[in-house]
Amino acid sequence: MNMNGYRCVACAVVQTADYANFLCPVCGGNLDVSYDYAAAAQGMRESFSKTAHDMFRFAPLLPLQQPRAPFPLRVGATPMYPVRPAGEMGGMCNLYLKDETVNPSASLKDRASAVAIGRALDSGAGVVAVASTGNAGSSLACLAAATGLRSVVFVPASAPVAKLTQMLAFGARVLAVRGNYDDAYDLCLAASAEFGWFNRSTGFNAFTREGKKTCAFEIWQDLGGRVPDRVVVSTGDGNTLSAIWKGWCDLKAVGLIDRLPRIDCVQAEASAAINRTIAQVRDGNQQDVDWSGVCVSQVRASTVADSISVDRPRDGLAAVKAVIRSGGEAVTVSDRDILAAIPAMARATGVFAEPAAAAPWAGLKKMLREKRVTADELVVCIVSGSGLKDIGNTRTVVGEPIFIEPSLKAVRECQTA
Numbered sequence: 001m002n003m004n005g006y007r008c009v010a011c012a013v014v015q016t017a018d019y020a021n022f023l024c025p026v027c028g029g030n031l032d033v034s035y036d037y038a039a040a041a042q043g044m045r046e047s048f049s050k051t052a053h054d055m056f057r058f059a060p061l062l063p064l065q066q067p068r069a070p071f072p073l074r075v076g077a078t079p080m081y082p083v084r085p086a087g088e089m090g091g092m093c094n095l096y097l098k099d100e101t102v103n104p105s106a107s108l109k110d111r112a113s114a115v116a117i118g119r120a121l122d123s124g125a126g127v128v129a130v131a132s133t134g135n136a137g138s139s140l141a142c143l144a145a146a147t148g149l150r151s152v153v154f155v156p157a158s159a160p161v162a163k164l165t166q167m168l169a170f171g172a173r174v175l176a177v178r179g180n181y182d183d184a185y186d187l188c189l190a191a192s193a194e195f196g197w198f199n200r201s202t203g204f205n206a207f208t209r210e211g212k213k214t215c216a217f218e219i220w221q222d223l224g225g226r227v228p229d230r231v232v233v234s235t236g237d238g239n240t241l242s243a244i245w246k247g248w249c250d251l252k253a254v255g256l257i258d259r260l261p262r263i264d265c266v267q268a269e270a271s272a273a274i275n276r277t278i279a280q281v282r283d284g285n286q287q288d289v290d291w292s293g294v295c296v297s298q299v300r301a302s303t304v305a306d307s308i309s310v311d312r313p314r315d316g317l318a319a320v321k322a323v324i325r326s327g328g329e330a331v332t333v334s335d336r337d338i339l340a341a342i343p344a345m346a347r348a349t350g351v352f353a354e355p356a357a358a359a360p361w362a363g364l365k366k367m368l369r370e371k372r373v374t375a376d377e378l379v380v381c382i383v384s385g386s387g388l389k390d391i392g393n394t395r396t397v398v399g400e401p402i403f404i405e406p407s408l409k410a411v412r413e414c415q416t417a
């Protein structure tokens with residue numbers, strides 16, 4: 001294993017790899033896993049070129065004892081599709097979708113759960129727990145089932161029924177909290193401490209970022225070793241975005257690339273704590289930001305995109321740093337635009353996203369309109385979760401079927417209507 005320690009995202013104090021807690025002992029900040037990059041670089045090309053078709057082919061840059069999946073399911077190695085230049089996206093000719101909906105539980109979260117489960121096994125834990133808006137929970141439940149571990153999921157009781165059904169089908173103990181995601185999060189922290197469960201919750205657990213960063217490794221491979229100009233990421237807690245950024249930084253650290261993409265942060269208008277903080281830091285116009293002094297905003301979140309509805313982002317600082325360091329855009333989109341993006345993207349590409357996963361499409365469209373992106377840039381939108389996970393809201397914007405009698409005459413009539 002090439003992992004050699006942790007660095008605090010806020011105060012940069014370092015811990016050794018055997019540090020047993022999850023948060024910085026000095027300031028309580030989130031930790032970021034560090035590696036011996038010189039050691040990881042050795043054999044990296046060979047490891048990356050393996051045909052092993054899952055994310056564990058990136059083992060030299062994963063914090064695990066075993067360089068293979070602890071379950072038979074395939075996580076990662078998802079497809080990336082070029083988007084036809086015509087229409088919807090104003091002539092963009094270098095636009096791609098990274099389709100994370102084909103992971104085992106139908107979201108990008110499986111990458112995080114896969115590494116978390118590997119770490120839980122390494123630490124001898126028998127029960128894994130998570131607080132979730134829905135996808136992290138269905139993901140953990142899925143991969144725990146495939147591994148033979150027990151899982152406990154804390155979700156807001158209002159989570160979409162498809163996500164709750166997934167968790168229950170996988171046999172998780174589902175604790176549907178009468179409160180919001182933030183209430184579920186705090187409860188999961190307290191319960192995991194009391195019962196000794198391995199807590200996979202986003203932000204608190206440093207290993208989720210390590211799993212999700214493999215999405216960036218794959219994009220680089222999918223593009224034949226090119227670095228995109230931007231990667232557009234839907235953001236709630238900020239962990240996914242900071243992970244995508246870390247993936248590119250890792251590739252640079254091991255000498256496989258020599259420049260980095262911009263990472264654009266898309267948030268829903270009424271759940272935009274991270275974008276608000278990015279604007280504040282940029283307004284401050286500081287040359288060298290003192291990250292330990294940056295306090296991420298809190299909001300009263302409310303959006304149809306349940307997966308990114310977050311009052312208090314649990315990995316907000318890491319995401320703010322990533323956007324600022326990469327020179328990315330912070331773009332907020334209305335619920336209306338998010339919902340409109342679902343059929344628009346589905347019809348232009350054949351990829352069906354849940355609201356949060358369609359947000360990058362809406363965000364990119366807005367950035368094009370505002371000339372913050374040009375049509376010739378090489379852009380990747382991450383489609384982070386399947387449309388089948390939340391059809392309730394989508395149903396309102398896709399139109400109605402045409403109900404007919406079972407006769408050819410009825411078909412003829414609706415052709416002319």
Ligand SMILES: Cc1ncc(COP(=O)(O)O)c(C=O)c1O
Pocket residue numbers: 107109133134135136202234235236237238239240241307308354356357384385
């Ligand atoms: C489908 C989907 N997209 C985007 C996100 C945002 O990830 P993060 O909360 O790490 O910012 C989530 C998180 O739940 C998600 O489920």
Ligand SMILES: [Zn+2]
Pocket residue numbers: 008009010011012013024025026027028029
């Ligand atoms: Zn610290």
